[in-house]
Amino acid sequence: MQIPVQKIRVVAGTPIVVGERRLLPSVLVTTVEGGKAGEGGFFRFVKARPVSLVVQEPEGARWLEIPNVTANTLSQMAAAGAAIALVSVLLMGLFHLMRKR
């Protein structure tokens, strides 16, 4: 059994032209694959997440980030959950020490 291989790369998409503006998107592509198609079995997982956009306007070029607000909020909530657990464990340890003295 082959060890699955993970590849992460940033890929530039096809430019989108809107009037005088030219938008150049970039995408973060994560690929995890294992096995070989011709040898028994294989699997492949691909995730494509938009990262940013370069806008070329008559006034000049600008870089725009494409935020994933849902994922960011969920990460913050997970961090808050971990912090609550850590502080609670510390407090419980402190109370145990108080009880022993």
Added chain:
Amino acid sequence: MDELKTLLEKIGSIGDEINVDAVFGKPETVGDRVLIPVAEIAYGFGAGLGMGGQGECCCAESGDKEACCCADKDEAGACCEHDESCECECHAEGAGGGGGGGGGGVARPIAYIEVGPDGTKVEPIMDEQKIAFAGMLLGAWAIAWVGMVLVTLFRAIAGRE
């Protein structure tokens, strides 16, 4: 079986052909603005095939299985002769193979790009349902921990008295 292998190899190369441009949707004109949907996409698939058995060797004329034997397993179908008086041949009965596969994908909108007379901007889209569910889970998690801390505190106070 070769056809199945070829099919699997073709399925395996699908991922290479899928364009990253699938992330950015077709621009739509709404009034004097152009909206471009942006989504996060993920897909996965897997397939496998297997072969089992190698058929049975038997005497071509009498059908006697005792007179012949199958040679080494990696040489499927090869027969070796025990009895020189008969010609051994392999019958496909008992040999078999199969394959299967599956896959799926998901696309979730995360933002849209608005190109208007006042410039280009990215408007994020929040999945409120997911955030609300996560918020409820976080609330329950916090209540559980606070409860455990309070119980420990009360026990500590009772222990000192």
